[in-house]
Amino acid sequence: NSKVIQTPRYLVKGQGQKAKMRCIPEKGHPVVFWYQQNKNNEFKFLINFQNQEVLQQIDMTEKRFSAECPSNSPCSLEIQSSEAGDSALYLCASSLRRVSNERLFFGHGTKLSVL
Amino acid sequence: GQQVQQSPTSLVLQEGENAELQCNFSTSLNSMQWFYQRPGGSLVSVFYNPSGTKQSGRLTSTTVIKERRSSLHISSSQITDSGTYLCAMGRDTGGLSGKLTFGEGTQVTVIS
Numbered sequence: 730n731s732k733v734i735q736t737p738r739y740l741v742k743g744q745g746q747k748a749k750m751r752c753i754p755e756k757g758h759p760v761v762f763w764y765q766q767n768k769n770n771e772f773k774f775l776i777n778f779q780n781q782e783v784l785q786q787i788d789m790t791e792k793r794f795s796a797e798c799p800s801n802s803p804c805s806l807e808i809q810s811s812e813a814g815d816s817a818l819y820l821c822a823s824s825l826r827r828v829s830n831e832r833l834f835f836g837h838g839t840k841l842s843v844l
Numbered sequence: 845g846q847q848v849q850q851s852p853t854s855l856v857l858q859e860g861e862n863a864e865l866q867c868n869f870s871t872s873l874n875s876m877q878w879f880y881q882r883p884g885g886s887l888v889s890v891f892y893n894p895s896g897t898k899q900s901g902r903l904t905s906t907t908v909i910k911e912r913r914s915s916l917h918i919s920s921s922q923i924t925d926s927g928t929y930l931c932a933m934g935r936d937t938g939g940l941s942g943k944l945t946f947g948e949g950t951q952v953t954v955i956s
Binding site for chain 1: 874875877879885886887888889892893928930932933934935936940941942943944945946948949
């Protein structure tokens with residue numbers, strides 16, 4: 730069973746509000762990923778880290794989203810000014826290595842609803 | 845266009861029936877993975893880095909990376925197999941990152 734912990738489980742925000750979610754990766758996993766899954770089951774990779782260093786991120790993440798993985802603290806993903814289109818399930822995953830053939834462990838996700 | 849194509853989109857099985865889910869990739873890839881997701885639940889890794897044929901319980905994956913395809917076979921389906929099965933591909937570049945590109949999944953419903 731995965732021990733990736735995501736909080737909160739549900740998040741409801743108005744348009745323009747900040748939305749912040751957190752993730753504690755599996756113990757000993759230095760690589761952390763954030764994915765967005767929309768209501769059509771479409772996954773979008775947002776950003777990933779190795780320890781505190783950003784490995785890769787998409788344009789959207791650079792502009793409206795901010796994310797960090799400080800040492801000895803949960804990782805976080807924050808949307809500065811929420812839009813209706815941001816409503817989705819945000820999934821955090823962790824792994825041992827920064828390669829695509831490594832096993833990923835996912836949390837339960839944070840379901841964001843932007844009204 | 846969609847880099848990862850899964851078929852069928854959905855499937856209804858009578859308990860005990862077998863099923864085969866397909867995953868095709870439109871670009872070259874280094875690796876792929878299969879995941880299972882319950883409604884409202886987290887993703888669980890089913891097979892990671894499979895090549896050739898791999899079996900785990902009643903699930904069997906057959907992957908040919910060079911041909912850009914993979915299939916997942918469910919044998920003797922049970923009601924608890926209901927959920928969404930997702931495949932994902934990886935194309936690690938020089939810098940490496942582990943990023944995966946997911947398909948849209950096959951929704952499986954097993955009825956008694």
